[in-house]
Structures are given as structure tokens and as C-alpha cells.
Amino acid sequence: MTKAPTPRTRVKRLHEKAAYDADTIKAVLDAQPLAHIGHLIDGAPAVTPTLHWREGDRVYWHGSAASRMIKAATGQPVCLTVTLLDGLVLARSGLEHSVNFRSVMVFGVAEAVTDQAAKARHLEVMMEQMYPGRWAQLRPMTAQELKATAVLSLPISEASAKIGAGMPTDPPGDMDWPVWAGLVGIRQVLDDAQPDGTPKGPAPQIRRF
Amino acid sequence: MTKAPTPRTRVKRLHEKAAYDADTIKAVLDAQPLAHIGHLIDGAPAVTPTLHWREGDRVYWHGSAASRMIKAATGQPVCLTVTLLDGLVLARSGLEHSVNFRSVMVFGVAEAVTDQAAKARHLEVMMEQMYPGRWAQLRPMTAQELKATAVLSLPISEASAKIGAGMPTDPPGDMDWPVWAGLVGIRQVLDDAQPDGTPKGPAPQIRRF
Structure with missing residues (x-):
């Protein structure tokens, strides 16, 4: 899965903060369940927050099958971004102020899980990652609930991480x-x-x- | 600024969680400086994290004038989304599990601040909102630094908030x-x-x- 960046995943600004290796990307994804999904509404971008989870080399999210984001994303190009804001960096000039952060962008075409049994397994994985042991304790999912729930995924292949950490980097003169x-x-x-x-x-x- | 939702700001799922009034929208924006900007790269959606701030009825963000996001967003339709993850809601069934959250989506065409003096004032407002009293203490901004920094904004007019709060809402039978x-x-x-x-x-x- 480690690969060279594509034109849209190549980090251009502050490229020393960029990473394209799978371990770094997966570690950021796994550290924060909140994701923002970029999709289109009538050709214009929209950004919808949702929870995500990772299984191996794919990232997943779910929602009501009736949700606008799910309908707009299914089979379409999307961008899933996960960000952790880790700190405030206060420098001696305004320009050098920044934040410490970890972020990942994953680009691709969102694919729906259509097999009902497979979908149920993915939902169980989501639950078990958040709350180990909980799935078996819950009132079991009904066929109707499963049908009303959509699960989408992306391969973590066209992806990049950007990480800012540490103290300010003021120039010596400041x-x-x-x-x-x-x-x-x-x-x-x-x-x-x-x-x-x-x-x-x-x-x-x-x-x- | 309070207005009826447009087709793309009308919250469709769990619409009882939706709000369109200016005070609610502004309070969410002001509670979290991290935003996610949805913009296009070659016609496909991309989501870039950045900091934002609000001045009256507009929301602002900044970046290097050379940044891909800034260049892609300027004069183009974008979506700025701010999300706070406030809690985990554990219900008796998988379906009723959710999170408590506050989120705002603002749609519009991103407008660049081109006047250099006006841009400097906006950057001062950003700094003073985060760190009151700090701007005057810093090594002053140079003309070159100002020129290298872009400030974009959107009116908070086509916007919606969605807020989930409280305990699980399991049906009585569960x-x-x-x-x-x-x-x-x-x-x-x-x-x-x-x-x-x-x-x-x-x-x-x-x-x-």
C-alpha cells in the first residue's frame, strides 16, 4: 500500500510535514473516529461529518440509506479527511504561528457494501472497535434496520498524511x-x-x- | 441573516436536530477554530482542514497564497464545515447508537480579501480572537509576509446547524x-x-x- 503520491495527494505546502506510508496514515485514521466526507451536491462541494473506521487497507463509514451524503457519495469520487488538532503553536511573529495536528486525506470512489451479511459484519466491526465486547450484548439488529443502513468504503491507496508537531520554528533573527x-x-x-x-x-x- | 433553508442546507435526516437561526450557527462556529473546507480538484471533491474565525455575518480562513486549497477555493463554490464531537451515546441497539455533536455547514463562493490593509486587519482579528492582546506583542508583520498570505471568506447566509445532544432515544420496547x-x-x-x-x-x- 505504500506508494508514491499522486498529483492530488502530493502535499505541496510544508512538504516536510507530509507522509505517504501506510503505517503513518493508518495510525492517524485509527486515532480519531470523526471524519469529514467531501462529496458533491449539484456539482458543488459539500462536507459532511460522520464516524469512520478502518479494516485493513480500507476505510469505512455508514449512514442511513436515505441520507443525502450517502446517496451523493455512493459510486462517486469523494475525499475522506480525518484531523486531530493536537496543539497551539505560539511563535514570535504572526506568520510562524501554527497548530500541531495530524491529518489524513483519502481520495477515491466510494463503494457501497451491498451484501446484507457482509454489511452486518462491517457494522459489528465498527461497534467492536469503539466498544469491545458490546455487539453481542445489544438487542440484535433486525433485517429492516440492516436494510435501512448503508455502509460505504474507500481503499486507502490514494492517500496522504500531514503532521505538524513540536515547538515554533521562528527564524534566528526573531x-x-x-x-x-x-x-x-x-x-x-x-x-x-x-x-x-x-x-x-x-x-x-x-x-x- | 435568519432565513429559510435552501435545498442544500435543509437538513433531511433527523431534521429535529436542525437549526437555521443565526445565533445557533454562530455559537457553533465560535466554539471550534478547526474547520474543514470542501473544494474541488479537477472536478472532484477535496476536504482540507484549516483554522477559521468569524467576523459578524462572515466566516474567514487564511493560508499561504501558494496553497492548493486557497487557489482552488478562491472565487469558487466551497463548503466550510465545523464539527465538535461532544459525546458517545450508547443505546440498547446498534441502530440507536450515535454521538452527540454540534456541526455547521456554510455554503457559498469563497471571496478573497485583496486589499492589503484590510487583509492585515483580518489577520489581526484572527490572532486577537485566539490570543487576546497578542498581536501588538509580536514581531510586526512584513509587507512580504502579508503578500504571501491569502484570506478568504464566505457570508454566513446559506448555512445550517445540526446538533445532537442528550441520552439515547431507544424505543420503549428496548x-x-x-x-x-x-x-x-x-x-x-x-x-x-x-x-x-x-x-x-x-x-x-x-x-x-
Whole structure:
């Protein structure tokens, strides 16, 4: 899966922050379940947030079969972007201010999983990646629920990562400017689980955060 | 600015979560500086993460004048989407699992700020919204830096918000299923500021988180 960038995945600005290797791309995808799907509505771009998950060399997302994004994306060129905002980088000049981040863009034609049994397995994988052991504990999915749910995927082949990390990189001539400079990290944290009514069984395990 | 939805901003799925009023839309935009810009590359959608800020009834973002996203977006139809992932909602069935979130989509044609003095003022507003009082402390921007920086904007007119909040909404027949159900909140938190070398002056104020 490691391959040279294509024209649209080649990172042009700050290309020293770019990565095209599969391990780096997969690690970013796996670190953040929120994705933004770029698709077209009447020829103009639209960006819809959704959850995604990865199975091997493909990335998946799901939605109501009636959703506009699902209908617009199926069989069409899309871009799936995942971003983690990791920190604020405060430099001595405005230009050198930036953020630390990890992002991945995956381009391709979104393919629908049409086989119902295969779709059910993918939904189980999604659930199990987020909440290990939970699928078997749930009220089982009905055939109607499965039919109403669409699962789309893209190969992670035309993809790139861009990663910014570390302290500001002011030019030497700015280093003595009398202003505080440095880094403020940003993290996504989970609060304590709040049960809905009287808990039936233990709180779930949660992964991917 | 409050107006009826257009065909592409009308929220179709779970429309009870939709909002089209200016106050709700602005509050979501102001709560999260990370945006995803949907634009076209050779007619196919691409989604680029960037920071945004709001001034009144317009939303702004910036970048290197040489950036592919800036060049592709200028004068073209784009979609700016801002999303906050607020929590995990664990229901009694797979179908009812969801996330709590706040998101806004803004559609329109991206307009570049071409006047250099106006561009400098917008960059100052961006900095001051994130770090109040900081602009005046920085090594001043040079004419060359200003020229190399592009500022784009959209009116917040064709826009919608979608907000999911609260506990799972399992149907009554599922409520006794013997599995833990409830909510796990997600928050973005800032770590302590880490100075780059010996601090020159106090650590900055930070807003918008």
C-alpha cells in the first residue's frame, strides 16, 4: 500500500510535514473516529461529518440509506479527511504561528457494501472497535434496520498524511523578540460514563480515544 | 441573516436536530477554530482542514497564497464545515447508537480579501480572537509576509446547524434490554503552556476553547 503520491495527494505546502506510508496514515485514521466526507451536491462541494473506521487497507463509514451524503457519495469520487488538532503553536511573529495536528486525506470512489451479511459484519466491526465486547450484548439488529443502513468504503491507496508537531520554528533573527512563545497541547478527553437510568451491567469499554 | 433553508442546507435526516437561526450557527462556529473546507480538484471533491474565525455575518480562513486549497477555493463554490464531537451515546441497539455533536455547514463562493490593509486587519482579528492582546506583542508583520498570505471568506447566509445532544432515544420496547446504556461526554482540553526556551513575559491568554 505504500506508494508514491499522486498529483492530488502530493502535499505541496510544508512538504516536510507530509507522509505517504501506510503505517503513518493508518495510525492517524485509527486515532480519531470523526471524519469529514467531501462529496458533491449539484456539482458543488459539500462536507459532511460522520464516524469512520478502518479494516485493513480500507476505510469505512455508514449512514442511513436515505441520507443525502450517502446517496451523493455512493459510486462517486469523494475525499475522506480525518484531523486531530493536537496543539497551539505560539511563535514570535504572526506568520510562524501554527497548530500541531495530524491529518489524513483519502481520495477515491466510494463503494457501497451491498451484501446484507457482509454489511452486518462491517457494522459489528465498527461497534467492536469503539466498544469491545458490546455487539453481542445489544438487542440484535433486525433485517429492516440492516436494510435501512448503508455502509460505504474507500481503499486507502490514494492517500496522504500531514503532521505538524513540536515547538515554533521562528527564524534566528526573531528568537530574541520579547514575547512568550511555545506550545499549548490540546487533547480530547472522555468524561465519566453517565448511565441512562439504572445501569444494567458494567459501563462499556471504550477504544479509539 | 435568519432565513429559510435552501435545498442544500435543509437538513433531511433527523431534521429535529436542525437549526437555521443565526445565533445557533454562530455559537457553533465560535466554539471550534478547526474547520474543514470542501473544494474541488479537477472536478472532484477535496476536504482540507484549516483554522477559521468569524467576523459578524462572515466566516474567514487564511493560508499561504501558494496553497492548493486557497487557489482552488478562491472565487469558487466551497463548503466550510465545523464539527465538535461532544459525546458517545450508547443505546440498547446498534441502530440507536450515535454521538452527540454540534456541526455547521456554510455554503457559498469563497471571496478573497485583496486589499492589503484590510487583509492585515483580518489577520489581526484572527490572532486577537485566539490570543487576546497578542498581536501588538509580536514581531510586526512584513509587507512580504502579508503578500504571501491569502484570506478568504464566505457570508454566513446559506448555512445550517445540526446538533445532537442528550441520552439515547431507544424505543420503549428496548428499554429493558440488559445492557449498560448512557452517555460518555467528550471534551477538548488544553494542556499547560510549555515555553520554548526561557519565557519572555507571561504565558498568553487563549480563547475559543
